[in-house]
Amino acid sequence: MAAEGFEEMSVNGEHEESSGTYMAHEGHTSPPTEMAAMSEENSIAAEAPEASIPHAAEEGEMPADFERLWKAANDSPQDFTSWTDLLQYCEQESHVAASRRALEAFLVRYPLCYGYWKKFADLERREGNNMKAEEVCIRGLRVIPLSVDLWIHYINLLLGTLDMNLPESHPRIRSVFENAVQAAGMDFHSDRLWDLYVEWEKEQGNARKAAAVLDRVLRVPTQLYNTHYEKFKEHLSSHGPKEVLSPEEYEELRLMCRQSQKAERAEQAQEEEQERPPGEEGPATPEGADTEDLMQKIREQVLIRRDKVYHDNEGGVRNRWHFEEAIKRPYFHVKPLDRLQLRTWHSYLDWEISQLDKDTKDPNQDPNQAATGETEVAAQPPEGSADAAVAHDDRRVRILFERCLIACAMYEEFWTRYTRYLESQSVREAQAVFRRACEIHLTHKPNIHLNWSTFEERRGDLNEARRVLDALDKTLPGLAVVLLRRVALERRAGRLDQSEALLQAAVADSKERPTLHAFYSIKLARLLLKLGRNPSRARTVLQDALAISPDNDKLHLNLLELEVSEDPWASAEAVQECVTRALAAPLASRTKILLSRRGLQFAEDYGDSIRSVLSVYEEHQNLLKELGGAKREAEDGDEDLEKASKGDDDSAVAVSEQAPPTTPHVPITTPPPPVTGADRSAQGGYGAYSSWYQQPQYSSYGYQNTWNYSQGYYPPS
Template sequence: MTSCLPEASAASQIPVSVDSAAASGDGPSDAPSAEVQKDPLLEAFEAQRAAVQADPGDFNKLVALISAADKLGDVAKLREVYDAFFAEYPLCFGYWKKYADAENRYTSPEAAVAVYERGVAAIPYSVDLWGHYASFKQTIGASSEDVKSVFERGLNFVGGDYAGYGLWSKYITFTARQESTKAAAQIYRRALGQPLKDLDKCFNSLREFVHQHTVDEVVPPEEKAGLEAQAKSKKEADAAAQQKAAEDAAAAAAKAAQEAAEQADTAAAAPPEAPPAPMALDGPSTPGAEPQRSAEEMPAAAPQTPPPTASGAPQDATTSAEHAAMPPPESAPSQPQGSDADQSNALPGDASADAAAAGAAPTELAAAEACAPVDMIVREDDVNEAWLANCQAVYEASKEEVGRRKAFEDAIKRPYFHVKPLDGAQLLAWSRYLDYAEERGDNTVTTHLYERCLVACAQYHDFWARYIRFLEPERPDAAKEALRRAQHIHCKAQPELQLLAARFHERHGDLAAARTAYELVVSKLAPGLISAVLAFVNFERRQGNKAAACKIYDDAVAAAADKGSSSERTYAFLVVSYAHFLVQNFKDVDAARSLYASALQQAPGSLSLWEGAIHLEENLDAPGEEKARRALALYAKAAGSDTVLSEAEREDFSARAAVAADLHGTAQMVEMAERLHCARFRPTEKLTQPPSSSSRPSSGQKRPADATAAGASPASKQARPADAAASGSMSAAYPAASYPPTVPVAPVAGASADAPAAAAAPAYYGQAAAYPGYAGYYAPYPQPAYPTYSYPQY
């Protein structure tokens, strides 16, 4: 990364002493000998600038350089370091404010305004920066229209931000103070239509605002007539509802009175209940009580004088007896104090009157209240309430959207930019939040959310790639602008983003820009990135430029070869890929053979290169004998004793030569390959001895995990060398090159339990089982054991 700071100017190089010039003969000999002291602040600044030039992208060093320049008070140096800082980190809104304050302090308000304009252009989705800009405009005495323009521009970007109420509040306060309360009320209503975190606070503030002002101070004239009609309709609806409530109350009162009267009549018609007769007791009810005596034992009662009648004559004996037999009357309850005169005059036992009086009072009171007249006059408060009701409907709709977004917003702890990486939970929250916005289908809301995300996630190329994919189908120009910001500002040192930019430019026909991006990656950002080399090669292939594609391969292969054994796997992979590219796209077999020949001289111990060269010959569309002759020559060279391959690898190639001869060559070639193999690799003592009975697994014993113990070739057990990874990568280009495969032998139904299980053997070992004539050649290698069958005896 190149430095954004110029070299130290000659003016800043202050000489240490004056007599140093005299000592060199360049000045007068009588110069004063006193040394000129350096400014310590300037020395600190120069030291920090040197550190930044060595590492221009270090955030802490740039911040320290800004601090040193600010202490100097030199505007030129201050501008120099701030420009260097914002070339790397333009999303730090706090430093834009510091820069503007410095310009205002050292130069003029106009210079500070210019800095603010640069800041809001670099980070337009910053609520704080727009708020600082608008406040600064008010501080320097800008016109009302100028300040209002800043607020409106800011709200176009961040008005729908979850944390955007701060800017709305400042705008409302400014408008209510400078313009009119009516305009402030309209801004309130606009704010209620946004999914703000402080939406409740906004609505409560609006309610207080409306109650403190008249209709003419809140409602626009063009809306007043409609609101009056709305208020009148509401009053009419309230009157109709009140009338219905009165009718319902009157009906309920009548029904209650009727039910009370019916209950009273029913109670009056019922006969009085006789008092219960005294029960005779057989004995004393309590211990020690006197027993009841019979009538004969009772003493004679004294004669009683009957009470006089109404005429003054005494009653007869019958009447007197009846009177004596009746129980004494209970004392009547006393009349409650404070009762009405009507209740005191009511006859005893008049139940219907009492019930009617008790049930009718509350129902008649409710009916009277329901029948109270409704005020049908539309007043100012009614109009204000109607306007506020309309705002409340908007508020409730926005409140629902806030509830849907709250979980996403709460998971985002750092919505601003910082050089420190975000944790995985916040990255996942942003990803899910974008999924939610895209599913809703509102492109404006989704674009705003993407821009918010790319402030906090500006250094993550995958979010930029997602944003570009979102914009490209319908808004390719906007996608191109987003790519420019990512490619040249925020992710300019990331090869993944540069490769994305190259593919984008190619799709849109800008081949020069695509080629520039590829060259930047393969030459500076990631010279050893194989995926970038292959992408660049295929780009030139699509343009039909074989020479350019081959040059890219040649440079990459040469760079890998220069690194020696540390890059052997990369070297082998590039050579195999290069040869495949030549054959598949340009049918240039001779160039591919020449490439393999030189590569095998460079890295003769690379198994991947031998495999690739043999694979090339075996898969060419050529006559069988010629194909076999070339392949057998490579097999023989690989299996020869002059190679640096391991013994197991050489034996493997020698055995495979016989299979290749059988597939593509003549009988003489097969016989020659077998003879050569037997001559090169004699059977060992271990392989010639038959397996003992103790080494055979029993019917309930598992086979050993070691393939060699089961009788497999040592080559099948031999681990791949260091270039196995490159061979695996080569297999992606050559699907048929994964060799040697293993062929498991399936068990035969009904086999004897004593028979050993068949070992998994390479394909060329299975060839001997298919062709019995190979038994002599494959004698040193244990063959798959076939089960024996035992037939029942009859």
């Protein structure tokens, strides 16, 4: 793609629409070897390389405002503007060490910013460090191998620094070109890269190789597909067919055209023989000569063959054109995309995958010609190369995903969709995409990390699932959903003691935050009651929590449910004690009525004498008279409470409406994290998690609220 917005790059960091591998090799080896390694399955990535930031003592004195800007950027690493301010300042000061240090740190956090890789390479080249400049380009291309601009920058760097008189220079440049078109040549906007390759081969006097490159790009649906065909026709007309065609194709067409020519001449000679005077002989025709007429016929046959390829490719371009036109920002930026852009990417992916499915179901389709319904797949890697391991009919889908993950790098839904697509084909590739998302681009977004943990647990790697959750817990400490996911993981693994220990630690650590303390206490009590079969310990946990939060209605309701679930002959007194405690607590009138009614139901169902039942009934009636208008409110609230209590896990109820629609297979239990800089303390936790403990839907307490005595089962006293 053209370098859109490059003039503004130092200010707003707009970057290329490319994507791909992120390898963890910093050491420099020969560039051809590294570029070949880069073509190994673009979707696979390793962990982000650590920035080799020089120590301040080795850098010398920094510019006056460097430390202030450096601290601001590192204190808020998610603040893109702080980084660009730092980089702009270093560039204005022309301080090499400061610029190098800032670029290293910035590109670890924002590796998709292709413009800054170019700036970094230019910085090293200006300092005379050509080898380091090459290393920077190679590192950038490992991250974004679809970046046409970065490939061209790297190639121009080599053309400007290599001694072209050395015999190894030409093969090296050609090798880099090959890696470039294999990695980025199928991009819709890769025309400039193909043109550069063709022109370089022409400059070397390799007409046949230039024609071969043009022949390949004729099969790629690119924006300027028609200009490539015009260039091919011009190249063919300005050279003899033998100079531009492969020996095999030339001999095939030459034999075919000569046979056709011979048949035409025989027919013509027969006609002339009939009209020639008796005894006169016709002119002799040399059998072995390749006449200009024969060359012209060969050219015509070449164009007939390419016309079919061209028209098939034109159909592929036409199908993609409206998607490509709708994509307004194909490069990386931290600014959010509008909904139309997101819908366009989803629709584009849907269409590309549907083409793959259609071709797969077509029994008459050659499996090597199934990329988009076209006759051939463009830029096919040579046999035995790393990219040959990727199915040809799958490359276009993968490349589109990689392009999408540049413009939409900050959106979890696209990363999750890509992992789901890859999972059925290669677990290793799906893991690599999860790693790129969680360790580089979405370090502070929990949903994708939770999906990764679920993915690892599903495939049986519990240690990796634990590692992912532990890392997320360190990045976003105190996030309730992470703790609950860790508890559930250990429970499913049969390590109930670990689940209990995690919840006990959470209860102990949250005593200064009563709402959160009550939440974890309820979770722990349920674990002890339902799985540990230890109601005594569960009761103690709830009672201890009530000592801290006597006004928490959820604690009262859970404790009441625990008591009514016990042996009814032994728990009658405990139930009434629980109700009495709740009525004396500073609770809402509606909650008191509900608790009193629950106590009345228990007495009706299990009371051992009519006197005890009537006593409880009288107390309930007195409460209704005392609270007055709250009676109707409480009766109306029964339905709400019953709906909320259908699920046993209150957290599941609380977040059921928050789960992203694009990941139905993963039980997401968290709303989005807060905007950077938000006041978390005011929210009772990260983002909207406080709503778990404060909203009405957090009212599922493990019992059905079917009791309603508003009809007056007993006559009023």
